[in-house]
Structures are given as structure tokens and as C-alpha cells.
Amino acid sequence: MCLPADVVVDAFRCLPPLQALVIAESAVARNAVSKAALIRAFDRPQDWRVRALLDGIGRRTASPLEVCARYHLCAAGFMVQREVVVEGVGRVDFLVGDRLIVELDGYEFHSGRAEYRNDRARWNRATARGLVTLRITAEMILRRPEEFIRLVRAALART
Template identity: 45%
Template sequence: MKYIGVYSYAELIATGLTRKEIRRQCKTGDLIRLGRDRYADKAADQVVCEVARRGHVVSCLTALRYHGVWVPGTATKVHKRGNSDAYRKANALCRQYGRPESLRSAVDDVPTALRHAAKCVDGEELVAVCDSILNKELMTIDEIRTEMASAPLAKRRLLDVCDGHAQSGTESMVRCRLRSRRISVRVQVQIEGIGRVDLLVGDRLIIEIDSEEYHRTAEQYEEDRRRDRKAAELGYLTLRFTYAAVTTGWADAEGQVLAIVREGRHLRRGTKKKTDTRITSANP
């Protein structure tokens, strides 16, 4: 988890500090009192500090981002929650299904953040968030189901299509969109001579997707081209989509995929019912 540096009084005591030492550090400036039951050290995250000063805690998508989970959107919007009194005074706070709960750490843990995110996002975005949680082994699918027990049935059903093999949220989104079109797609497929590919449609259409955080070096760019050349030698087609292509230009990207599928070019001639021995997948 990203370094926070904001603590409750109980958390400071748990580190071994005494009440006297806490008061002394507040006087010397080593600790800064942000408000009721919240203290920060000199290296504390300023976004979390500002939320704590208002008596709230970082939650929902922002908290999940702090835990390293892929979330949709940008980091500019700060998702936060409060106690029961706070919800009577402010409307810009995230909520979970059911009653508000007590405020503990300055940043919610993954289960609490997920419960609040479940009310903020729908469809493929919720699937992508849960995929990321599974991929990073922060929770199991059974634990996610338990935390989502109070969510509407439509959202709980989305858990049936989650896949922890997905390496990025954009990959999850593309998988959901293609399957909604009744297109057969496999995730993180290992192909001999090429390596692991993000998605494989049919027998021979490889789809590689760049995540928002992915920045190519010259070496990475050349490796991508090498893989594409090798794929072509082995009879595969390759489409590469950027983060922008998935999030804002999907109509064009989807059109490319659909054109290939309609023409049957995603399938090998004469081997439609055979298995390519070069292909292995964790989730056939």
C-alpha cells in the first residue's frame, strides 16, 4: 500500500508511543494534529491529510487506488466517506449499501473500500475493479461475494464473470465487451514462440492492450514489434489498443475486431474444431 503517514490515536499507541511522547512530538512538530483523533507525520500524504482535517476518511475508488487496485477514471477526484452525522451535512460522500459504519484508519481497507465502490461503479468497471483485487490476491472471490452481499442482485451477478487472470482494468473491460457480443475470448494465453498475450479471440486473433500506467521504453517498443512479427510468422493476427482506444475510442477499436470476426479471419482454416497445441490458457 502507498505510504500514508496519517494515524489515529489508537494506532500511535499501538506503535509503542506513550501519551506523553505523542504530546511531545506534537509540540516539536514531528506530529501534526489534524483534528479529532487524527495525527500526521512530516512525510504524510497531503490528500489524506486534507480529508482527515474535514473529519472524513479516504474510501471507495481512491482508497482502492492507494492499495494498488486498478480503478476507472483519474486520480483527481477524491472519494471519501464519513460517519452518520457527516451524511446529514454533506452529499458528496460515498456510501455503501446499508448503514454507515465507524471511521477507523485514515484510508479504508480493501473490503470497506470495495463495498463503497460497488455503489459508485456499474457493469464492466465493477468487474474490472474486482478482477484487479483478485489478480493482486488482496481478496478471494468468496470474500468479495461476502462483502457484496448487501448489493443489488444485478451487481452481485457480475461477480460470476470476474477473472483474476486479467492484468489490467482495460483488459477486463475489453473482455466484457467482446463477450457481450458473444465473441469467444480467452485471457492471458501463453503461446509458444510469442509468450503470454492479453486476449485471444478464436484461434488466431491476438489483442494486446496498454494500461493507463504503461509507458513504452525503446526496448519495450522493439519487443512488441518482435512479438508481432513472430505472431505473423505463426499465422496470428495482432491488434494493439491503447488506453484511450478502450476508454474513449472503443467504437473504432470494436469495429476492427468485428470486421475480422465477421470475415472469419480469427479462425484457422480447416481447423475450427481442432486445438492449436501451441496454445495454453489458465481459463479455457
Template identity: 40%
Template sequence: MDPCDALEAFGGVARSTKLLRAGVTAHRLRRALARGEILRPVRGVYCLPGHTSDLLAATCVHAELACVSAARGLGLWTLRPPSLIHASVNHGRALDARFRVHRSEGPLTPLRICLQVMRCLPELDALCIVESAVALGHVPLARLKDSVGGRRDGALQRIVELIDPHSQSVLETAARYHLRSAGFSTQSQVYIRGVGRLDLYVDGILGIEVDGRQHHSDHREFEEDRRRWNLLTTQGVPVLRATHALVTREPDQFLALVRTAIASRRPGH
């Protein structure tokens, strides 16, 4: 097997033992290294040229990515990047200040990663990751519930109870979390005839569309967005557009806008 192809399959970095098990011969490794096709940053570790990542840093210290760092590697939703590299080790040597060390027995499956983040991260950050694991099909919700049934798992159980498997994005998850924490009733992905689905529907009155994009990708998408907006207006469904900055950096302002919008639709206004 070609060393570059093998490294690409492993995320751009791997230990020599892993490459040899995948069918890469020692001779081909030496030849690719001599040609500059691959690099060896430390003994026993190979990577593609120009590759820099948390995975490379962890592999170089005989560790595996864990918790939120592993979740990012799986493509799960993370509300904000971690300040440290979360890693799991099976040796007793200390890691440097770049790392937050987790102890874990056995392979780091998506389920184990979910359990790690729920024990390690703030509630909302953990919810975004575990909800995406369910929504994207990595972990069945029933399996997650079965894994947090202990008497000391109260905090984890609360997170699991907040999961909505219909959520479509990290921003939708964060907006719904803030709304429910403030006492609002919310529904996700509510179908409106002729319009499609609204990301969130609050108190049966207000629609919310979460939008992390800075602009529309093309004219057709712009026109479709305006068509939906006009239909919602004619059907008497007010809609707030919630940006990433509003939901994640100014949740109090987001909630104030929701309260004002709902109050304006109550009888007597």
C-alpha cells in the same frame, strides 16, 4: 515518532488522535507545526505541506474515503476518476456538494469497498475495481462470491461472475467486457510458444494487445515488442493493438475492428 514520518505513513494527512495513537507526542506536533514542517488546515487535522487530496478533504469534514475514492487510495484499477469525493461518515451532519455520502458500519475493508462500488457505480466501472481487488490479492474471489449471495444481490452477482482473476490491467478488463457483451468468446493471458502471453484471444482466432502507453520506454523494449509481433505473424496469429482511447472512448469502433479482423480470417475470405 517524527510527525512527518507518521503523516507520510498515513498518506500525508491524519487527525491528531491518530497521530497520538501512533506515538507522536503533542509537543512534537506543536514544534513541527511552528517550524512549518507540517500544516493544520482545520482544528485537529494535520498534513504535509503542499498536500492536497480527496483524503485531506474527507478528513477535514470528519469522514473516511469510501467506494471508488477509497479504491483509488488502495491502488485499485479505476476506469475513470469520480466527479465527486465518495466518503463515509458516522455522524448526521450534511456534507457539501463535493461529496457523495455512503453510510457504512465498521471499518472500510477492501471487501466492503468492493461491495460499495458494485452498488454505486456502473457495471463496467465496478468490475474494473473488484477485478483488480481479486487480481492484486486484496480480496479472495471465493469471499467475494459468498458476500453477494442474497436474493437482492442479482446485479452484484452478475459483476462477480464477470471477474477474471488473471487480468493484468484495467484496459484489459474493459476490452474483455466490451467483447463479451458483444457476444465474442475471449480468453485472457493466453500463452503463445516463443512469444509469451497475449492479453486477450478472441474466438480462438484474433489476438489483442492492450496498450495504454504513448511510447516505448527504451530501445530494448521496442525491439522485444517487434520480435513478438514478427513471431505472431509467422505463426499466423493476427493481432490488434488496442489503445486506451480506442477501448474507453470508442468501444463501438473497437468492436467493429474486431469483427472485421475475425471475418477476414474465416474460411472463404
């Protein structure tokens, strides 16, 4: 019988880092394995890259899509806060630096009228406060991450 921790360890040994990170963060969020146990499993000096990825794991990640977006943002060298409450705006998916909001738009999470209205109200409040908001689709994160990073760079250059 394979334990969840063994599956996660094997994922980091066999899969590309992003895929392994999605598995690890999901396992931690579902209480299948502890972050501390994973960090202990990668205690060799050559495991420093895996430990760096594990350091960013949180128990409150809302979706694998957010894991992928955070991975790409951090890999590009951006200072990223996730699931931040911005005063006067509300909770945002990511705050890059101190002036750029990145919101991920997966269709299934914005299919209702109330969700749509709430998102537009937060977007308007952010704009009124002088914050730039990028609304990024799941397809861009998953299929064109380089375009995502170019958009973030361009938006930060203008803020």
C-alpha cells in the same frame, strides 16, 4: 471503518458495472478481498449479473485497461482468453476465438527500446503463423469502446 469488501459491494450497488468491476478486480488482485467473499456477498437471485462479472475476475490481471477491454469483449459476446501463451509467439493480452490476438498498447508500458523490440518480434511471429494481431490503444478502450468492438468484428470476419 469500511472494509475493502464493503467498498466493492457498494461499488456494484452504486456505480456502472464496468467501474465496479475495475474496483473489484483491483481489490482481488491486491489481496484486499477474496473473489469467493464477493461472490457470497451477491447471493440473491437478482444479483446474477454481478456474479457473472465476478466469475471473470482473475488474480493475474495486469491492468485496469485489460479489465475494461475484457469487459467490452465479453459484453459483445466474444469467446476471450486473457494472458494466453500462444505457441511460437509468446504471451498475448487476449486471444479472441482461436486466430485473433488483441494487444493493448498503453504508452507507459512500451516506452523502452527492449519492450518495443520484444513486442514487434512477437507480432512478427504471430503474423508468420497466420494469426491476426490488433494493437489497440488505451484511448480507444476507454473513450471509443464501440470502435474497438467494430475492429474486432471486422478482423474476425476476415480470419
